[in-house]
Amino acid sequence: MNITQQIVNAIWLGGVYSLFALGYALVFSVLGVLNLAHSAVFMWGAFIGLVAVTQLNVSVWAAIPLAMVVSGVISIVLDVLAFAPLRRRNAPRISQLISSIGAAILLVNIAQLIFGTQPQRFPLGSIPSDPLEGLPIRITPIQIIILLVAITLMAVLQYLVVRTRAGQAMRAVAFNQRVASLLGINSGNVFRMTFFLAGALAGAAGVLFGLAYNTITPFMGDSVALKGLTVIVLGGLGNIQGAVVGGFVVAALEVFSIAAGGSNYREAFVFTLLFLILLFRPQGLVGQAAETRA
Amino acid sequence: MDLLRSIGITEIVFQLMLVNAILGLSIYLTLYTGMFSLANAGFMAIGAYVGVVLTQNYDLPLWAALIGGMIAAGIVAVPIGLPVLRLRDIYLAIATIGFGEVVRILILNFDTLASSISGESVQLTRGALGITGIPKITETWQLLLFLVVTVYILVRLHRSRFGRAMAAIRQDEQAAATMGINVVYIKNTVFIFSAILAASAGVLKAHLTRTISPGDYGFDQVVNILAFAVLGGTSTWLGPIVGGFVLTALPEILREFKQYRGIVNGVILLVVIVYLPGGLVNINGWKRLWRRIRGQPSVIERIQQNTRSG
Amino acid sequence: MNRKLVSLLFVFLMVFLSFGVITAQDEVEKPLVGFWESCPTPSNLPATVTVGAIFGLSDAVAVYGVPQRQAVELAVEEINESGYLGETVFEVRFEDSAGNRDQAIFAMTKLVEEDKVLAVLGPTLSSEAFAADPIAQENSTPVMGVSNTALGLTGMGDFVFRNSLPEAAVIPGTIAQAKEVLGLEKVGLLYGNDDDFTVSGYQVFRQALLDNEIEILGEETFAKGDLDFNAQLTNLISQEPDALVVSALAAEATQIILQARALDYNGPIIGGNGFNSPAVLRDTGEASEGLIVGGAWNYGNPNPTESSVRFVEMYEAKFNQSPDQFAAQSYTGAWLMATAIRCADFGADADLAEQRLAIRDALLQIRDFDSPLGVFSFTEDREPLHDPIAQIVSGGKFEPLAVVMGESG
Known part of the structure; x- marks a missing residue:
């Protein structure tokens, strides 16, 4: 039971990590910018879902799309306030990074003022949490649901980016903004769309995290911010499949280093792997051409 | 002095402003050479722990601990820098964050690790509990002197061949290499200098705050150090000093805002970065801001507007 | 989209989402303290x-x-x-x-x-x-x-x-009582290794377990802010411990209890000060059955002053x-x-x-x-001196450990 259960644990945790990393990877792939406020939008998503369920008496299933839309809007506001002015001025990308930190501080503090600091949760029994019976392994319905939603979102995002016109525009802007403008693509719209999508993904991740771990605080983004970064770099920066692969690799490494009795060093293992991957395969596990970005 | 104190800048705040200015300079060095390295918190940790062990376990004076911490960080920087500095931009940033995290986790588990290897109970870094009861022996004049000497060396460096090579690498690494500049040598040397500076800040700060633990040197600390340099500006050595001063003093000056402090702090940070993307110490940024306030677009902006509408 | 409109929408949203906390004031009675x-x-x-x-x-x-x-x-x-x-x-x-x-x-x-x-x-x-x-x-x-x-x-x-009260004043008593009540022989130990609060809790737990001659089957660690403990718990539970001993803060404590139960572990879980939050009991529901906490004060204390x-x-x-x-x-x-x-x-x-x-x-x-x-x-050493509590969750509420011991023994 032990090793099979650990495999289940790793798959589950991998789904959780990839879900968070998707939006992170999307913004990076189009803008080439690390958006450190992504984890703050994620936190807002969780709170919006919570408010929808507890104050507006909406079902959990309706709360997820609602949180996605509102988080998407918050994310656009973030772009308008913190990123767009710097883009317009051709500021170095490192300024955009710091600007996103300022935005994150702001979002967390506003959340603290509105929602307080005490951990909040969805009402017990919002979704079934008893483990499934009759299986050799232990898994709960919420875990299966989150995995399914995560996989669906990944597939939808992949479809959007690869198959649709909007996705083509995004990739064109990602490849070269100037050339894209010459082709008649309004890069401002593409950026806003990217931020909306990334925000919506963060919102969905926020609600699902809230349901899975049932602790919602203004600071819940802190614990996943660095993890998300690790995941997207490991998988290949700016690569959507990369975020998914990275998520599962990090999760597997953590779970199996614990299973092997090394829980003290599991993070050291992850960062060492990261270090080695960067040295020998900087495009990440999935990436193809090495492309320089800042 | 009384005026400063009345707005919240006590002596200890001033001392940590100086420490943070040194940290800002340590990341400025690498940024100035076009390297987006974030290893500073890791080297700061190495400096702090080596320094504290030297003053506490070997009763050495502060200056000896300072030199010890700097040497230790310099030695570690060599094998790290050689492979890692081949990476660029965000890849370098992430690899160096990874280095910092590994340092933090090793310090956290040092005692367990050392005990199991040596077979006897080792109590050196004391894990998450950290080292407490470190005497406060760093003085303001020492910090000031250290900062002044550092700036003097930096100014001399900027004027030297080596300094011009640094600037050339930042402009265009490949062009610099074709011009006969030994890029690998320059980058690694700068990386070592940066590590040594971060370590010295670690030693000096540990003997101000009386206690250190691995958690002080995580991702948050790196982000703070980066913010010192970026907010202040990286075009001259004055930028990171101003950045370190402002970001340390600002939360203290804003104490009167109580629960709105974080929001006001975040807004100020955002506004400065958005309107002065080159940092506080960047004369062109202020000029552009002034023109904006008076409603005159700059030449570049006019061209950009034309391109966009076209 | 219009930028001003977006900002306005944002502000509106914030206001809309905020819900005030109603404060009420009691009439003044003479304090009991x-x-x-x-x-x-x-x-x-x-x-x-x-x-x-x-x-x-x-x-x-x-x-x-x-x-x-x-x-x-x-x-x-x-x-x-x-x-x-x-x-x-x-x-x-x-x-x-x-x-x-x-x-x-x-x-x-x-x-x-x-x-x-x-x-x-x-x-x-x-x-x-x-x-x-x-x-x-x-x-x-x-x-x-x-x-x-x-x-x-x-x-x-x-x-x-x-x-x-430092952990050293709380935990040894809890462990000794728990051993008597539950006849503990072997336990699994789980703690946060990057936080001074949870590490000092762990050290005292470990010493108390050794003093009471209880075997430690395995030790697992986690980091501050972790949400998922399935891997560590799977390791510990597979060794069939009589109890899980956990040094964690409230946020992690809640997750650990829920995840241990979801992994089909039904035995007692023993925690220190960090488990002493009303949120832990509220947020874990039925999963908290069999939870044993030692601490300085507890919201659910059945015999409060x-x-x-x-x-x-x-x-x-x-x-x-x-x-x-x-x-x-x-x-x-x-x-x-x-x-x-x-x-x-x-x-x-x-x-x-x-x-x-x-x-x-x-x-x-x-x-x-x-x-x-x-x-x-x-005390003369400026340390606190008062009776700690050792309680077990039984039937959805806290009961003194000793009382339950009387029933089961």
Whole structure:
């Protein structure tokens, strides 16, 4: 039971990590910018879902799309306030990074003022949490649901980016903004769309995290911010499949280093792997051409 | 002095402003050479722990601990820098964050690790509990002197061949290499200098705050150090000093805002970065801001507007 | 989209989402806490006495710091309305340390050297206390930790107090009782290895388990902020322990209980101070059955003191949430400080150093003080002395461990 259960644990945790990393990877792939406020939008998503369920008496299933839309809007506001002015001025990308930190501080503090600091949760029994019976392994319905939603979102995002016109525009802007403008693509719209999508993904991740771990605080983004970064770099920066692969690799490494009795060093293992991957395969596990970005 | 104190800048705040200015300079060095390295918190940790062990376990004076911490960080920087500095931009940033995290986790588990290897109970870094009861022996004049000497060396460096090579690498690494500049040598040397500076800040700060633990040197600390340099500006050595001063003093000056402090702090940070993307110490940024306030677009902006509408 | 419209929408959203906390105020009754008899109503004190308080009011530590501030505010209100200090107004000046050592140092320096407060409550974290308390000590200003549990804290000097029981005063008793009740022979140990609170808890647990000759099947660690403990729990549970022993803070404690139950572990879970939050019981529901906690104070204590009941009522009425152990200790801390001032009854003309010394001496004299924590005394070493609690969740509520032992034995 032990090793099979650990495999289940790793798959589950991998789904959780990839879900968070998707939006992170999307913004990076189009803008080439690390958006450190992504984890703050994620936190807002969780709170919006919570408010929808507890104050507006909406079902959990309706709360997820609602949180996605509102988080998407918050994310656009973030772009308008913190990123767009710097883009317009051709500021170095490192300024955009710091600007996103300022935005994150702001979002967390506003959340603290509105929602307080005490951990909040969805009402017990919002979704079934008893483990499934009759299986050799232990898994709960919420875990299966989150995995399914995560996989669906990944597939939808992949479809959007690869198959649709909007996705083509995004990739064109990602490849070269100037050339894209010459082709008649309004890069401002593409950026806003990217931020909306990334925000919506963060919102969905926020609600699902809230349901899975049932602790919602203004600071819940802190614990996943660095993890998300690790995941997207490991998988290949700016690569959507990369975020998914990275998520599962990090999760597997953590779970199996614990299973092997090394829980003290599991993070050291992850960062060492990261270090080695960067040295020998900087495009990440999935990436193809090495492309320089800042 | 009384005026400063009345707005919240006590002596200890001033001392940590100086420490943070040194940290800002340590990341400025690498940024100035076009390297987006974030290893500073890791080297700061190495400096702090080596320094504290030297003053506490070997009763050495502060200056000896300072030199010890700097040497230790310099030695570690060599094998790290050689492979890692081949990476660029965000890849370098992430690899160096990874280095910092590994340092933090090793310090956290040092005692367990050392005990199991040596077979006897080792109590050196004391894990998450950290080292407490470190005497406060760093003085303001020492910090000031250290900062002044550092700036003097930096100014001399900027004027030297080596300094011009640094600037050339930042402009265009490949062009610099074709011009006969030994890029690998320059980058690694700068990386070592940066590590040594971060370590010295670690030693000096540990003997101000009386206690250190691995958690002080995580991702948050790196982000703070980066913010010192970026907010202040990286075009001259004055930028990171101003950045370190402002970001340390600002939360203290804003104490009167109580629960709105974080929001006001975040807004100020955002506004400065958005309107002065080159940092506080960047004369062109202020000029552009002034023109904006008076409603005159700059030449570049006019061209950009034309391109966009076209 | 129009930029102004977006910003407006954003602001509207924030307002829309905010929901106010209703505050209600009770009528003033005479407080159940305080040395009303042992010390006479003071007559010499200045018009206002000011004490500082350093709590983590922003960032993640605010989970603990905000209840601490609320509890102190409650005590201050009660003290002033009841005239505990006579005509004198008791004032507490709060400073935020954000869980950050540098800021704790700054706050302590500001309070002690600039604002010239008489004494200080806090800071929230032990790591902050080790950095900031020496400043109070150097200025001969009493400082009282209300949530610091690390070893050696009061050793920093003769002005450093704490009213929070260290783990060493709580855990050995819990383990010994649990062994008797449940006949523990082998356990799995899980703890956070990057936090001084959880590590010192772990060290005491480990020693207590060794002292009671209970076998430790395995030790697993996690990091602050972790959400998923399935891998560690799977390892421990597969070794079939009689109990899981866990040193964690409240946020992690909730997850650990829920995930252990989801992995089909139905045995007892033994926790320390960190499990002592009403949120843990509320958020784990049926999964908390069989949870054993040792601590200084517990919301669900089946045999609370009268002052504890009154404290819970007042706190819930004022803040619309249940107090945790940190709140109870902070509330008691503020009352202890006011009591020292009442008993010292120094003159308004005494200089600052004399006033601070008088408060220090009065604090040292406090014995058998009836508080929500129980009957409280300071030892000569400025450490707290009161009965800890050891309880088990049985039938959805806390019961004393000893009672359940009687039933099962």
